[in-house]
Amino acid sequence: MNAPVKTEDAFHQLIHENHMWGLWEIASQMTPHPRPQAIPYQWKWSLLEKVVRQSATAVPVGDERRAMQLFNPGLNGQWATTNTLIAAVQVLLPGEIARAHRHTPSAIRFIMQGNGAYTAVEGEKVLMHEGDFVLTANWQWHDHGNETNETVVWMDGLDVPLTKALDCIFFEMHKELKAEHAKPVNGSKALYGHANLAPTWVKERPRFSPLMIYSFDQTMEALHALRDRDGSPYEGIALEYTHPQTGGPVMPTMSCRIQLLRRGEKLKARRVTGSSVFHVVQGQGRTLIDGNAFDWGKGDIIALPSWALHAHENTGSGDAILFSISDRPVIETLGFYREATS
Numbered sequence: 001m002n003a004p005v006k007t008e009d010a011f012h013q014l015i016h017e018n019h020m021w022g023l024w025e026i027a028s029q030m031t032p033h034p035r036p037q038a039i040p041y042q043w044k045w046s047l048l049e050k051v052v053r054q055s056a057t058a059v060p061v062g063d064e065r066r067a068m069q070l071f072n073p074g075l076n077g078q079w080a081t082t083n084t085l086i087a088a089v090q091v092l093l094p095g096e097i098a099r100a101h102r103h104t105p106s107a108i109r110f111i112m113q114g115n116g117a118y119t120a121v122e123g124e125k126v127l128m129h130e131g132d133f134v135l136t137a138n139w140q141w142h143d144h145g146n147e148t149n150e151t152v153v154w155m156d157g158l159d160v161p162l163t164k165a166l167d168c169i170f171f172e173m174h175k176e177l178k179a180e181h182a183k184p185v186n187g188s189k190a191l192y193g194h195a196n197l198a199p200t201w202v203k204e205r206p207r208f209s210p211l212m213i214y215s216f217d218q219t220m221e222a223l224h225a226l227r228d229r230d231g232s233p234y235e236g237i238a239l240e241y242t243h244p245q246t247g248g249p250v251m252p253t254m255s256c257r258i259q260l261l262r263r264g265e266k267l268k269a270r271r272v273t274g275s276s277v278f279h280v281v282q283g284q285g286r287t288l289i290d291g292n293a294f295d296w297g298k299g300d301i302i303a304l305p306s307w308a309l310h311a312h313e314n315t316g317s318g319d320a321i322l323f324s325i326s327d328r329p330v331i332e333t334l335g336f337y338r339e340a341t342s
């Protein structure tokens with residue numbers, strides 16, 4: 001090892017004053033492996049529920065959505081749950097409408113509570129029920145409405161921090177409260193929601209999945225059809241929601257998954273490049289992340305930074321089901337994907 005370079009002299013003062021730094025001063029940033037600023041962190045449903053309930057009376061649903069954004073404590077107040085993803089919990093009371101708008105960050109929703117509210121995407125009402133997974137891709141008009149008698153709560157996931165890092169954020173408010181809902185209700189499900197049967201007259205091949213809703217019934221059917229398999233030693237019976245035309249991820253920036261951990265199942269530890277956010281759909285368990293135990297139950301949301309060693313375990317008396325979003329498609333496209341088991 002060479003002796004450390006002295007950096008407090010007149011020469012270094014000169015370069016710093018003129019917005020220059022020597023590589024010898026900052027070389028420690030070229031770390032041997034990722035060192036995320038985001039930390040592993042868990043938001044418990046008991047807390048989320050209280051906050052969501054209070055938000056419903058504390059703030060009206062005005063032009064902005066009533067969505068509680070989950071800020072990672074390691075990211076100094078940035079609008080980010082991990083370095084690339086933001087997760088939020090949104091609540092819509094009976095009769096409420098969230099104004100139509102569009103933005104370049106892509107969004108997904110996972111319905112936590114309540115049935116029958118809608119997101120209208122590009123003029124198509126998508127009716128949502130518990131456990132459904134819903135898409136609002138890059139630059140698509142969307143408004144949310146609750147024409148039912150129950151409060152609905154869902155998790156939002158967006159690629160906001162990534163879009164911001166790339167300086168590609170655009171946003172536009174619609175001049176109307178509701179965009180025109182001219183298309184058939186749940187039309188994308190009729191067109192693309194039947195495995196292995198695709199409409200021959202449709203020529204568009206969008207970069208995002210043209211299927212706007214993946215219903216919980218179909219998801220559970222798929223998981224249970226595979227419950228006697230070994231699955232992955234790291235993820236259990238894990239399925240990716242796919243783009244029906246390409247078989248790839250639902251969006252260019254986000255991969256979304258659902259995984260079943262059977263009673264007593266204890267998965268092996270692994271680290272991967274890229275960050276994710278988990279949401280507990282059902283059951284109880286424990287995830288060890290870099291040596292810290294996170295005990296989870298239904299409704300909890302957990303941030304998992306890049307390269308954190310993690311292992312999931314079902315500690316409950318029945319199945320456990322985890323939904324997750326990650327930036328994997330970006331990582332893979334750019335050639336950065338790596339994994340390690342220690």
Ligand code: GTQ
Pocket residue numbers: 065067068087088089090103107142156158
């Ligand atoms: O529901 O359209 O959590 O635009 C953040 C930004 C939700 C939404 C969020 C949004 C939305």
Ligand code: FE2
Pocket residue numbers: 101102103107142
């Ligand atoms: Fe939005």
